[in-house]
Amino acid sequence: MTLILASRPNVYSSSPLDRIATRREDPGWIAEKLADPESLFVPVWRAKNLVRGNGEGNPEAVYVSGEMAHTLRIQEDGPWAFLGILEDRAVFALDISAAEDPVPLLPETLGSFVDLRSVGWGVPRPEASVLAHARGLMHWRQRHKFCSVCGNPCEVKSSGHMLRCTVCETQHFPRTDPAVIMLVHRGDRALLGHSSRFPRATMYSTLAGFVEPGETLEEAVRREVLEESGIAVGDVHYHSSQPWPFPGNIMLGFYAEALSEQITIDPEELKDARWFSRDEMRQPDRHGFALPRADSIARRLIEDWLAHG
Template identity: 65%
Template sequence: MLSIPASRPNAYTGSPLDRAADRREDEAFIAAALADPDTLFVPVWRARSLMKGVQEGHPEAVLLTGAAAEAVRMAGGPWSFLGFWERRPVFAVDCSAADDPLPLLPRGDGWDGIGFTDLRTVAGLLPEGEAAVLAHARGLMHWRTKHRFCGVCGNLCEPRSAGHVMLCTGCGAQHFPRTDPAVIMLVVRGERCLLGHSHRFPHTAMYSTLAGFVEPGESLEEAVRREVREEAGIEVGAVRYHSSQPWPFPSSIMLGFHAEALSEEIRIDPQELRDARWFAPAELRDPKAHGFALPRPDSIARRLIEDWLAQAS
């Protein structure tokens, strides 16, 4: 099976940030950056990101400075240092404790149409790099809000390293941000590819690539073969890496592959899939006419399909 390269970067990649991990332990620098009126803050409210222009179809990230940043910080939620954007410090701040953080912001020119939006609905429309920064903030704030207590002894944890470590006040265990690896694969046999209809999409006609989390003690290739066998009963041989995509919804990274099927008969696991089928290129090029839908454009699933389709006859 030929390796099919990624045709372009995936959504949520290409971050413009210098993560500057060496500055996280510099308490004087962090304190000065937090007080600097030019520092940028990326607010997260109940897993949503602050944007403008969404209704017009031209979304842009809204990063706060000065009095506006201080207002959301006063909500008392967790924060973390993300790095530098064009030499300006950038922090994520969670303002989910406020029932509605918008009234906290000082109003002014250019603030019409600003609101908190689910990043997944607009990622493909955001300017280059902005989706990556918002995803970074979203993922880190999810971890901060979900790891307030120690998983070893249950005591309260306190943030360290500018919000990148949670230190247990009881047993002293250190907890770090986690990313759960998941494999996602387009399985190909001859001139057709395998797509499944998941229980996660009961009200749509979407068919997508198969996917699943990597288990302990398992290589990525082994995870691909196991997931395809478990979900669709198809045996897989060669596995070729394609690309990866951060997927902080809430805390995954998708590792994309093209995989060669060694068998053809589909035997779905009804607990995992409602249906699975082999699709020809002509069907994928006009899914609406054939009664199904493809995955969302910002997903690596869609990229795996499109890049294979570009090389198909």
């Protein structure tokens, strides 16, 4: 099997931030940067990010300066976390979900709060990575306020990157769940499946699934493909990874060589699965199906495979 390398970075990768984790434990420095009018804040409202120009096809992430944040009083309450340094300016994520309506908080010209998955980034943009970082971290902060060991409240530590139980002192860290996503291929054809969870009724995509405890990534690929489609897999080769903060995953992309062709789907996971030729996948509209979204690693796996055949 020819090794297929990633042709470019994935969307939500290539972060421009220096995470400078050592500063998270310096409360004096953090307090200084929180009060600095030059610091930048990445607001998150109910899992949505502030974006400008999305409707015009030229999306741009919006950061709020510390001066504006103070003027608009959006820095008063809600979870926050230090993300890193961008061109000598501290960057913080700030959750403003307590506001019933975020529109009055920000000038209309700044943009609007949207689901990142609705943004047509198309190609990797470093700023998309910052928004994804903020979204994922704030999602964790909003949903892990209590200790999973004893049930008591947690207090915020490490500038928003750790929660410590106020009673048993157990430390809790941000959750990232690994998931494998793979393009299964055999000869000049690739296996794509359709799930009822997909946003479009005609969309077919690569198979995917979560890694289980005590399992290697390659074992997870083979198990998931066999469970979902009945296809046995031999060689497995890594392609690339993609942060996917919807809500907190890291997608690990692979190519998997099929050893069989007879499909037997798991109806709990897929509504349909088919083998598609390269010609069909290059002209999906003509053949009555749609490929996954352009910002997904699934689409990258497909495009890089098509480029090598």
